[in-house]
Amino acid sequence: MTDKKSPTLADPLDPEQVANYLQQHPEFFVHHQELLGDLFLPHESGPAVSLVERQVSILRERNIDMRNRLSKLLDNARENDKLFDKTKRLILSLLEGQDLGDIIDALHYSFDKDFNIHFTSLQLYGNADKLPSSQAQVVAIAQAREHIAPLLKSNRAMCGTLGQKELSFLFGKHAEEIGSVATVPLIHGTTFGMLAIANRDPNYYRSSMGTLFLGYIAEVLNRLLPKYLPR
Structure with a gap:
């Protein structure tokens, strides 16, 4: 007899498990309202798409677009922070140079090693x-x-x-x-x-x-x- 394998975080959840969890925790979406925008809840209107459903679809698309824009802004901010740190190190090295050779060596070293x-x-x-x-x-x-x-x-x-x-x-x-x-x-x-x-x-x-x-x-x-x- 073999033991039943315990589920791990890498295993996909069974729909029944999700349903049971939500039944036992009806307040789940109260504490995770950000997930509501990703839910797909078709409105019962036959073959036609209801106005409410269309509005929700548009809002969802706008939400996804805004998330993508925010993600790009955050990525750019991180890259700018890195660039600022590299530039600061370079400027300090240039200022600390004692002669022409020191300054030019610092410039070449930074461009090569820091800025690639x-x-x-x-x-x-x-x-x-x-x-x-x-x-x-x-x-x-x-x-x-x-x-x-x-x-x-x-x-x-x-x-x-x-x-x-x-x-x-x-x-x-x-x-x-x-x-x-x-x-x-x-x-x-x-x-x-x-x-x-x-x-x-x-x-x-x-x-x-x-x-x-x-x-x-x-x-x-x-x-x-x-x-x-x-x-």
Whole structure:
């Protein structure tokens, strides 16, 4: 003789079990009124759909839509909280940098480890012999104008795709791997550099995408980096 298997939370409930439970707990829906909107109770009106039934159906659909919207808002809020925490850590690391190398190392580390950015390029325009050594690529401003003039003319962040010439200039050997980019010039009186990030997915950085984060980081760099550059 085998023992009858005890039901678990994973087992589906038998309709009779549900009916018996509700009979023994008639106040159940008083304490769980949020479930009433999900109940389906057809009105006895023959083959036609009654006005009451139609109204309940519409209210139920609106309720589901509102729940979905609320869920998306909560998801966005959680993502924004995460982005804020990552950005705060990055800003503090930049502020704690003791020299140009520290600041640029902190930027690359955060973009790579915290933000999972596939490729980061930071260019500084000037004479390489007069700039401290760092992960930044140092090029002459004339060379930059020759390769990425349209990007230098803008004073705001931009997203989308670039030609092979621009990609090679900004990302060097990784140019062939890049699908889409976001760029922002670094400006302190005049343009002194370019910050660019890239993703392998051609649709990741789109022209319609918000650039608030990248623009904010650029504003911080605009205030931190110039004091380390030759006057």
